[in-house]
Amino acid sequence: MSPSPATAAAPSAVVEEAGADRTKPPRQTPALWVPRVDSLAEFGLMISRQLTQCRRYGGHLSVLWLEAEPLAREGQSWPAETQNELMTAVGRRLRSRVRGTDMVLQIGETSFAVLLLDAGSPEAHIVQQRLLQMLNGPYGVGEHTMHVGLQMGAAAFPEGGVRGTELAESARADLRRRLA
Numbered sequence: 001m002s003p004s005p006a007t008a009a010a011p012s013a014v015v016e017e018a019g020a021d022r023t024k025p026p027r028q029t030p031a032l033w034v035p036r037v038d039s040l041a042e043f044g045l046m047i048s049r050q051l052t053q054c055r056r057y058g059g060h061l062s063v064l065w066l067e068a069e070p071l072a073r074e075g076q077s078w079p080a081e082t083q084n085e086l087m088t089a090v091g092r093r094l095r096s097r098v099r100g101t102d103m104v105l106q107i108g109e110t111s112f113a114v115l116l117l118d119a120g121s122p123e124a125h126i127v128q129q130r131l132l133q134m135l136n137g138p139y140g141v142g143e144h145t146m147h148v149g150l151q152m153g154a155a156a157f158p159e160g161g162v163r164g165t166e167l168a169e170s171a172r173a174d175l176r177r178r179l180a
Helices: 005-021 040-046 048-057 080-097 121-135 164-179
Strands: 061-071 103-107 111-117 139-141 144-156
Touching: 040 048, 040 103, 040 164, 048 061, 048 164, 061 080, 061 121, 061 164, 080 103, 080 111, 080 121, 080 139, 080 144, 111 121, 121 144, 144 164
Parallel strands: none
Antiparallel strands: 061 111, 061 144, 103 111, 139 144
16 A cells, blocks of 8 residues: 555654754854873873874974063053963964864963974974964953963973973973073
8 A cells, every 4th residue: 555645744744844943043253172181291281192193103392481471661560360361362373273173272371382283392382483473462351451471382292301301391391491
């Protein structure tokens, strides 16, 4: 027995009605989220997988270490909440200026680490120069226009260290050498 035309049309009508009720949610752009860790040990754990792959396959990897200090006019100070918003803006700008395959982490209050995959020391220094130019502009934070003082150092695997904490320490030492 074949179904009657009225019965055969009913299931497709139900599907059409159900489809008409479902509307697509508005398209959302992903936020430029920067994970935050509180110590070099946590940073080392987060990048251990990438370091293992570099050891195993002979890959390249570099770490850029950034220190960002909120700048204020003489006698002016920024509230802690405003400084936190500024560091969030710095992290987002930093995230948007590196490749999607690179990793950006905020470490503590005012430090950032950028893990440059498939990049040795020469490439890290090129990225470092470009980032200094791009990150030194003004930042709109709430109703304020703020600036940061940036310092950067770099270290490459394996010359700068074979563990995440060693690489970060080498990049920080490079930063201090540049300041001296």
